[in-house]
Amino acid sequence: MSRKLKFIYFWLLMMMQSILHAQHPDTLTRNLEYQIEWFIENTEIELDFSELTEEIEKLVANPVNINSRDREELRRLFFLNEVQIQSILAYTANYGDFVSIYELKALQGFDPTVIRKIIPFIKIAPFEERRLQLRDAITRGEHSILMRYQRILEKQEGYLPVSDSLLEIEHNARYLGSPDKILLKYGYDYRSQIRWGFLAEKDAGEEFFRGTQKQGFDFYSAYIYGRDLGKIHKMVVGDFHATFGQGLVMWSGLSFGKSGITGGMPHTARGLTPSTSSNEIYYLRGGGITLGLGNFEISTLASRIALDASTSVLDTLEPSEIIEGLRTTGLHRTISEVDLSKNIHLTTLGGNISYTGNIFKAGFTIASENFDKAFNYQTGLYNLFQQPRKSQFTIGTDVCIYLRDFVLQGEIARDVEGHLAGIFNANFQPDPRLTLAFIYRNYDKAFQNYHSNAFSENSGVYNEQGVYIGFRASVAKQLELTGYADYFLFPWFKYRVDGPSKGREYFIRMDLLMDEKTRAYLRYRFEQKEINTKEENRKLNTLSPRKYHNVRMHFDYQPIEEWKFASRAEAIFNYTLEGNSRMGFLIYQDVTWQPFRLPISISGRYALFDTETYDERLYAYEHDMLYSFSIPAYYYKGQRIYLILKYSLYKNLNFWLRFASSIYWNKDEIGTGLEIIHGNTRSEIKAQLIWKF
Amino acid sequence: MKRNFRYVFLLLLILPSSLLSQGWEGINGTAAASMDISGVSYPGEWSGFSNPAGLAFISKAYASLSFENRFQMKELTLKGVSIGMPALGGVAALSGVHFGNSLYSEQRYNLAYSKRLGSAFYSGISIDYCMLSQGNGYGNASGLTFGLGLLTGLNENLMLGAYVFNPVKIRLSKNIQSEVPVMMKLGLLYSFTRELIATAEVVKNSECKAAVQLGVEYNAFGTFAFRTGVSSWPGSFAFGIGYHPKHLKLDVGAGFHPDLGLCPQAGLIYSF
Numbered sequence: 001m002s003r004k005l006k007f008i009y010f011w012l013l014m015m016m017q018s019i020l021h022a023q024h025p026d027t028l029t030r031n032l033e034y035q036i037e038w039f040i041e042n043t044e045i046e047l048d049f050s051e052l053t054e055e056i057e058k059l060v061a062n063p064v065n066i067n068s069r070d071r072e073e074l075r076r077l078f079f080l081n082e083v084q085i086q087s088i089l090a091y092t093a094n095y096g097d098f099v100s101i102y103e104l105k106a107l108q109g110f111d112p113t114v115i116r117k118i119i120p121f122i123k124i125a126p127f128e129e130r131r132l133q134l135r136d137a138i139t140r141g142e143h144s145i146l147m148r149y150q151r152i153l154e155k156q157e158g159y160l161p162v163s164d165s166l167l168e169i170e171h172n173a174r175y176l177g178s179p180d181k182i183l184l185k186y187g188y189d190y191r192s193q194i195r196w197g198f199l200a201e202k203d204a205g206e207e208f209f210r211g212t213q214k215q216g217f218d219f220y221s222a223y224i225y226g227r228d229l230g231k232i233h234k235m236v237v238g239d240f241h242a243t244f245g246q247g248l249v250m251w252s253g254l255s256f257g258k259s260g261i262t263g264g265m266p267h268t269a270r271g272l273t274p275s276t277s278s279n280e281i282y283y284l285r286g287g288g289i290t291l292g293l294g295n296f297e298i299s300t301l302a303s304r305i306a307l308d309a310s311t312s313v314l315d316t317l318e319p320s321e322i323i324e325g326l327r328t329t330g331l332h333r334t335i336s337e338v339d340l341s342k343n344i345h346l347t348t349l350g351g352n353i354s355y356t357g358n359i360f361k362a363g364f365t366i367a368s369e370n371f372d373k374a375f376n377y378q379t380g381l382y383n384l385f386q387q388p389r390k391s392q393f394t395i396g397t398d399v400c401i402y403l404r405d406f407v408l409q410g411e412i413a414r415d416v417e418g419h420l421a422g423i424f425n426a427n428f429q430p431d432p433r434l435t436l437a438f439i440y441r442n443y444d445k446a447f448q449n450y451h452s453n454a455f456s457e458n459s460g461v462y463n464e465q466g467v468y469i470g471f472r473a474s475v476a477k478q479l480e481l482t483g484y485a486d487y488f489l490f491p492w493f494k495y496r497v498d499g500p501s502k503g504r505e506y507f508i509r510m511d512l513l514m515d516e517k518t519r520a521y522l523r524y525r526f527e528q529k530e531i532n533t534k535e536e537n538r539k540l541n542t543l544s545p546r547k548y549h550n551v552r553m554h555f556d557y558q559p560i561e562e563w564k565f566a567s568r569a570e571a572i573f574n575y576t577l578e579g580n581s582r583m584g585f586l587i588y589q590d591v592t593w594q595p596f597r598l599p600i601s602i603s604g605r606y607a608l609f610d611t612e613t614y615d616e617r618l619y620a621y622e623h624d625m626l627y628s629f630s631i632p633a634y635y636y637k638g639q640r641i642y643l644i645l646k647y648s649l650y651k652n653l654n655f656w657l658r659f660a661s662s663i664y665w666n667k668d669e670i671g672t673g674l675e676i677i678h679g680n681t682r683s684e685i686k687a688q689l690i691w692k693f
Numbered sequence: 694m695k696r697n698f699r700y701v702f703l704l705l706l707i708l709p710s711s712l713l714s715q716g717w718e719g720i721n722g723t724a725a726a727s728m729d730i731s732g733v734s735y736p737g738e739w740s741g742f743s744n745p746a747g748l749a750f751i752s753k754a755y756a757s758l759s760f761e762n763r764f765q766m767k768e769l770t771l772k773g774v775s776i777g778m779p780a781l782g783g784v785a786a787l788s789g790v791h792f793g794n795s796l797y798s799e800q801r802y803n804l805a806y807s808k809r810l811g812s813a814f815y816s817g818i819s820i821d822y823c824m825l826s827q828g829n830g831y832g833n834a835s836g837l838t839f840g841l842g843l844l845t846g847l848n849e850n851l852m853l854g855a856y857v858f859n860p861v862k863i864r865l866s867k868n869i870q871s872e873v874p875v876m877m878k879l880g881l882l883y884s885f886t887r888e889l890i891a892t893a894e895v896v897k898n899s900e901c902k903a904a905v906q907l908g909v910e911y912n913a914f915g916t917f918a919f920r921t922g923v924s925s926w927p928g929s930f931a932f933g934i935g936y937h938p939k940h941l942k943l944d945v946g947a948g949f950h951p952d953l954g955l956c957p958q959a960g961l962i963y964s965f
Contacts, residue, residue, distance in 0.1 A: 514848045553879075553895075555853055559814035559845040567855050569879050569895040571903060585903040587877045587895060589855050606860055608877045608897050637899075639860065639875060665862075665899065 037621040037631055050627035051253070051277050057626075058192050059121040061142075066104075067097040067127040071356070072228055076192060077118055078268060081427075083402040084109040086358065098124050108404070111432030132193065132229065141190030143693050146627065148183040150686040151204070158205055158333065158674030172334040175205035175674060176212060183278060184217075196224040201278045205333030205674075212338045219330065221283070223274040233297060234290040239275040239283050242301050242451075244352040245398030246423050248413035248461060249365040251453035252284050271299055271352070280330025281307075284348060299352045306342035308332075311373060322376040323388075334674070345372045348451065361400040365413075368393045369450045382493035385446035386462060392416055394449040405429045413452075419444040421461055423454055433475075437484075439468040445492040457488045457503070465489050483508040496532050498541040503529035517558035525550040533577050547575040566590035574616050584616025585609065586634050592623070599648035606641050609634035625656035625688040638664040638680075652692040660684050716792030716799025717823050717859075717873045718898065719743065720759050720773035723960030727933020727946025728908025728922035733894050734854030734880035735908075736815075736844060738775060738942075738962050741788040741805035744842035744856040744878065745817025748786050748807035754778035759960040764953045768794045783808030796828040805840075813846030821858070823873045825865050834866035838873060852882040854894075862899065875899040888912045892922075902926045920946065933958065940964050 055078065064076050069092050074085045087107045092098065101119060104110045158175035167173055181204045187197035200217035207213040223238035241253035246269070253273065271290055275283040288301030308327035314320050323344055332338045347370045354363035369392040377387055396413030407427040414420055421443040428436045439455055445463040452461035455468070470484030489502040509523040527550075530543040552570040559565070572584040588607035595601075603623045611617055617635035623644050624630045634640065642660035649655055661683035664670060670677045719742025725732030732739065736747025738757045756776045763769035770792070777786030788803045800823070807817035819842075824835040842856035858876040865871035880894030890910050897903045908922030918935035933946020941963055948956035 514851070518847050520847065555847070557845055557847060557853065560811035565843065565845070565855075567853065567879050569897075569903075583902065585897060587879060587897050587903070589857060589877070589879075606857055606877075608875060608899065610897065610899075610903065639862070639899075641860075663862075 033621045049629050053627050062191055063121050063123040065125045066122050083407055097127050137190045137194040141188050144187050145691045146185040148688040150181045151179050153683040154677045157676040172336045175333040177205050177207035179204045193227050197276055198222045203331050218332050219280050225274040231291055233292040234272045236272050236274055237287040239285050241273045241275050243269040244365045245363055246411035247454035248411045248421050248452055249394050249396035250350050250367045250451050252451050281328045295356050297354050301350045303348040305346050307344050308340050309344045310340050321373050323373050359402050363398045365396045382495050415448050419447040421447040435472045437470040441466050463490050463492045478513050480511040498532055499543050501530035501543055520555045523552045544577050549573045562595050564592040570618050572616050582612040582616050584611030584618050586618040601646045604643040608639050610637045611635045636664050637666045654690050656688040658686040717801050719801055720771045720790040722759055723944035723946050723958045726958045727920045727931050729924040729931040730892055730894055730906045730908040730922055731896050733856045733878035734852055734882040735892050741786045741803045744854050745805035745807050745819040746815040746842040746844040748784040749809045749815040751784050754965045757962040761958045763956050765955055798826045800824040815844040817842045825871050836863040836865045838863045850884050854880045
């Protein structure tokens with residue numbers, strides 16, 4: 001959802017930018033909040049989204065000069081598509097430098113919404129050849145150090161005292177380490193051109209500098225990255241991401257999929273980028289390089305990462321170890337989790353060649369994935385076509401065509417056994433006030449590729465066909481409508497779906513922009529999917545549809561200086577197979593105080609929630625410290641509060657402190673397994689320090 | 694007396710739990726009740742209970758009485774009294790409500806203060822004393838809690854109100870079920886014209902399902918007000934009429950529930 005940014009907003013924010021240094025432009029950040037909220041709603045995977053915030057931060061600190069005549073530089077404006085970038089480049093090539101932002105109006109693909117969106121992130125400076133001086137690159141950049149600590153205050157089962165005799169029988173009855181979670185991060189950045197960084201993380205329950213973690217932290221990561229180094233367009237060593245085409249062959253980082261398309265954050269491949277997050281999966285480790293030869297770009301990459309897996313020894317003439325299941329949590333808290341740690345390796349080799357013309361871009365991607373052990377999954381029928389292979393080799397080709405008001409994109413990929421996956425996507429803007437999107441995808445039930453990440457309803461890129469039709473319309477100056485319909489079918493069984501199934505989803509959102517400080521939206525979402533019917537006397541499962549209706553109203557307002565408020569009420573109705581409906585409800589009030597005269601800001605929330613079961617849970621974005629995200633699911637019955645304080649000790653030295661607590665009125669135990677809290681309250685404390693110099 | 698006791702006991706068993714803790718929900722005044730709304734975004738003399746921020750709309754000292762009966766049962770009557778006046782740069786009000794009879798009653802006394810902080814921004818706070826009384830020598834239990842509210846103009850026609858009551862969820866006595874419910878409300882008030890307003894609110898009480906409540910008020914001939922509204926939980930509707938000559942506001946109304954029946958209401962407000 002592209003929300004219009006009014007001048008006052010970025011004027012204010014740019015001003016605060018110089019004062020507080022860490023405040024980011026609202027629209028994009030809010031957009032991001034909304035995307036992340038939705039991402040988690042859909043995938044239920046909690047990830048470290050800091051790379052995205054960092055990207056926005058870097059754009060603010062170092063805006064893009066639209067006269068730079070440098071495609072890579074313009075691509076930093078990641079919310080622009082290739083047509084828009086191409087039209088900026090064509091303009092500067094034909095008419096010389098932009099003198100005013102108003103000239104953008106004349107360009108194809110730049111309606112007032114887009115222009116307002118990019119203004120905070122661009123500057124208009126005379127064109128000059130960027131020559132990288134090695135000395136400057138090393139000495140004149142910005143260093144940043146981040147330290148974060150967090151901990152659940154209530155004792156969880158895994159940390160309770162236990163007798164040695166019990167531990168002897170049950171090795172995994174307790175966590176090995178303390179409940180503290182610690183993150184250390186260092187980064188260096190010179191104009192987004194030269195970057196390097198280092199990260200170390202200890203999760204709650206993991207040991208620290210002793211026992212199983214003699215090396216200290218459980219997870220370490222580092223990278224060195226360079227861009228625009230003559231013929232070398234990009235270069236990265238260490239941990240990185242690679243995203244090419246539409247993501248069918250190689251997309252190792254985050255992707256917002258459906259929410260991104262609607263939200264105006266297109267699924268744009270960015271080639272090689274450093275991995276700066278603490279996600280212990282979804283990254284590549286090794287190196288990559290992108291060379292530019294005229295209109296061609298050639299990228300190659302090599303990576304070898306250690307993964308967690310349960311393995312067993314196959315009892316054959318030559319005993320060999322096989323993989324029984326991959327673990328993707330990255331947590332190493334108990335003896336068994338440590339035992340499974342990093343015991344298999346995945347080697348990835350990949351490459352991409354792409355050609356960028358005036359009205360089109362075409363690319364070809366290959367990826368080869370090799371595990372050092374074979375798989376032997378003992379799973380149900382639903383995984384019949386997804387038995388992982390030890391070696392994978394996938395090729396794909398993608399095309400992007402820009403024709404006046406149309407953007408057509410597509411990619412088709414073939415895996416080692418010849419199974420195909422394809423996606424086609426058309427974007428049409430007949431009028432600056434209307435954007436239409438159409439996406440068709442067809443992924444074979446047996447298509448298999450480890451680093452695929454493309455638009456899908458399923459969590460993986462396989463076993464799915466679907467059509468998505470979406471729109472975004474500025475109906476009136478103050479009214480914006482966004483909506484889509486998505487129809488999908490799954491040709492083969494899925495987990496808890498014993499048969500081919502189908503479903504649909506409708507979404508509509510109405511945004512009211514009352515003035516520069518006041519906005520509201522109303523959102524409705526409907527989803528229907530088929531799942532197994534639970535009937536005890538039946539030997540065979542049959543499928544029946546399950547329907548969800550979700551309504552939300554949300555208000556953001558700033559009635560007086562220094563104070564910001566947000567109110568939300570949301571309900572979900574779950575029509576279960578038995579024909580009865582269950583309801584989930586959430587209501588909250590947010591307050592933020594940002595005094596101009598004091599170097600602090602305080603933000604808090606009070607929320608009431610009441611859901612009949614976990615199935616009716618609702619997600620809501622919470623204010624958190626910079627680079628940290630909190631989007632908890634609200635479920636069962638109770639209340640939640642949080643309070644966050646930001647204190648700018650010095651211009652470039654910021655401190656955050658956050659307390660959050662949920663009380664469940666109808667529970668006397670929270671969580672499962674070793675995470676159980678014997679009580680009805682779960683609280684968390686978090687502190688963070690960021691120093692930039 | 695004995696018959697009464699049995700009556701109440703039976704009622705407590707068969708009626709929805711929403712009937713319990715009615716006294717602690719406060720009394721929102723006849724104008725709001727006859728629109729079947731709580732009045733979170735409908736400021737007035739009874740805002741102390743519905744959203745203390747609304748008191749700031751009052752310009753003169755007032756005294757008010759309000760009655761609400763539920764389903765024509767004598768035991769299920771809410772009686773309220775409220776006085777308020779501009780004070781300390783804002784408006785302060787003292788209100789009280791009594792629900793029940795001599796054998797079982799719930800009372801809430803509310804001291805509220807509201808102040809206008811921006812051109813169209815009002816905030817309010819209330820300190821609330823909740824009491825439960827049981828007859829036949831069972832005694833009383835009581836506790837202190839608070840409420841916070843705000844009202845803000847989103848544009849010249851639209852106003853938003855938000856209110857939270859008892860976020861600390863006090864319990865009056867350890868021995869009996871006596872938890873005062875937490876309430877949170879979010880409402881909008883839209884003025885079509887000076888004469889016609891509509892309100893929509895979402896109300897969540899920790900003991901009940903969330904409710905959506907819609908109300909309309911039409912002011913005619915300068916001194917008359919006609920009101921009606923619906924509530925999704927417990928599935929009721931209401932209407933009423935008000936007569937507002939100088940200094941005086943006289944309101945009567947009735948709510949209906951298809952299964953439970955009629956709820957007559959009446960209120961009187963005198964402004965000095």
